Amino acid sequence: MSDTAGALTPERVEAAYGVLGSGDRAAIEEYWDPEMTWEAAGHARTSGVHAGLDNFLLFMKTMGELTGNSLKGEFKEILVGDGIAVAVTHNTATRAGDPSRKLDIDEIHHLRWRDGRIIEGKGAMFGTGTAEFEQFLA
Numbered sequence: 076m077s078d079t080a081g082a083l084t085p086e087r088v089e090a091a092y093g094v095l096g097s098g099d100r101a102a103i104e105e106y107w108d109p110e111m112t113w114e115a116a117g118h119a120r121t122s123g124v125h126a127g128l129d130n131f132l133l134f135m136k137t138m139g140e141l142t143g144n145s146l147k148g149e150f151k152e153i154l155v156g157d158g159i160a161v162a163v164t165h166n167t168a169t170r171a172g173d174p175s176r177k178l179d180i181d182e183i184h185h186l187r188w189r190d191g192r193i194i195e196g197k198g199a200m201f202g203t204g205t206a207e208f209e210q211f212l213a
Contacts, residue, residue, distance in 0.1 A: 083188055085153035088160045091186075091193060092148070095135055107131070108192040116198050117205045119212040131196075141212060143171035148182070160186040170211060178211045180204035 091106035113125040113134065121141070125134045138146055148164040155161075162184045170176035180200050187195040200208055 083155045083158070083160060083191075085155060085160075087191075088153050088155065088162055088186070089150060092162075095132075096139075103132070104128070104192070106192055108189070108194045111192075111194050111196070113195075114197040116200055117209050119209045121212060122209075141171055142168040142178075145169045145171075146178075151181070158188050160188060162186065168211070176211055178208065180207055 087106070094102045094106055097103065107128055109128045111128055111131060113131045115122045115125065115134065121134055121137055125131045146166065146168040148166045150162060151165055152163040153160065164182050164184070166178060166180050166182050168178040170178075181202070181204060182198055182200045185197045185199075186193050199205075
């Protein structure tokens with residue numbers, strides 16, 4: 076990978092998220108380090124630390140199953156610095172099997188990057204978002 080190919084830009088952050096649903100492990104590993112960790116906020120069944128890319132992808136798969144693949148995150152802002160990116164998203168979803176249960180929250184992801192890949196991510200929700208997320212997944 077050339078230095079410019081791994082340059083941390085808002086576009087690279089968006090591409091990292093965009094590749095997650097591709098199922099293409101090689102493409103995913105261009106953005107997500109195999110030894111990465113992800114910390115999901117709250118006390119829901121998907122909350123906690125997901126160590127390693129395999130566990131992170133399992134977390135993402137579980138979220139897809141729980142939402143009938145309806146979970147959508149719209150980027151509101153992406154800020155990048157020296158090895159750090161912050162993505163602010165507006166997330167919506169419908170609970171699989173119960174269309175009356177909706178999720179509509181704002182979230183922030185703090186991402187640490189090294190050598191062009193995410194090595195650590197942490198998610199936090201604004202306002203009552205964590206409680207709404209937990210109730211949505213209960």
